[in-house]
Amino acid sequence: MTTALSLDLARSVLAAQPFSVLVGAELTAxxxxxxxxxxxxxxxxxQQFGYVHGGVLAYLADNTITxxxxxxxxxxxxxAGFSITYLRPAAGVRLRxxxxxxxxxxxQAVCECQVFxxxxxxxxxxxxxxxxTVRAVEREL
Structure with a gap:
């Protein structure tokens, strides 16, 4: 059985993820x-050159896909798995x-994501x- 998510519930799930809180992630849509x-x-x-670390971009793509x-x-x-291609270094004031x-x-759902x-x-x-790819699992939130 799936549990439908509202924007408010989805935001509360994000707020319950310590790593998401650490990086300051916000669910905007x-x-x-x-x-x-x-x-x-x-x-x-x-990272050492002043660009956003690739691991942060990977986290953002992974969580947004999910x-x-x-x-x-x-x-x-x-x-269930994802792949990412880095196109250019990330700099600026915000990632989306x-x-x-x-x-x-x-x-299961196959998703695509763009990181700006x-x-x-x-x-x-x-x-x-x-x-x-995102998979439904048998687990209560």
């Missing part, structure tokens, strides 16, 4: 069309990941593209 997560860029998230899958499959989902379900069965760096001024810059 959630519904049948997909999910959007954002992270304010701060110095602790950068939320998009959850919008279709229900609350009890986990990422947008994911949507490409196709789904009753128990938001500059202080100007247009968002596409930094990474990811695809992943």
């Amino acid at each position: 959630f519904g049948p069309e997909g999910a959007t997560l954002e992270i304010p860029i701060r110095d602790e998230l950068r 939320y998009a899958g959850g919008a279709t499959l229900g609350a009890n989902v986990l990422t 990941a947008v994911a949507r379900v490409i196709d789904a069965t009753r128990r 760096a938001i500059p202080a001024e100007g247009a968002p810059v596409l930094c990474a593209s990811a695809q992943g």
Whole structure:
């Protein structure tokens, strides 16, 4: 049985994830069309060249894909796997990941995600593209 998620419930799930709180993740959109997560860029998230660390981009893609899958499959989902391609370094003031379900069965959803760096001024810059599979699991939240 799936548990439908509202934006408020989805945000409470995010707030219950210690790592998501650590990086400052915010769920800014959630519904049948997909999910959007954002992270304010701060110095602790950068690597030695001043760009956002690739692990932060991977976390953001992974979690956004899972939320998009959850919008279709229900609350009890986990990422079964994903791949990410880094297109360019991420710099700016904020990261934004947008994911949507490409196709789904009753128990799994294949999703795509784009990760953007938001500059202080100007247009968002596409930094990474990811695809992943989300599976429904038998577990109470």
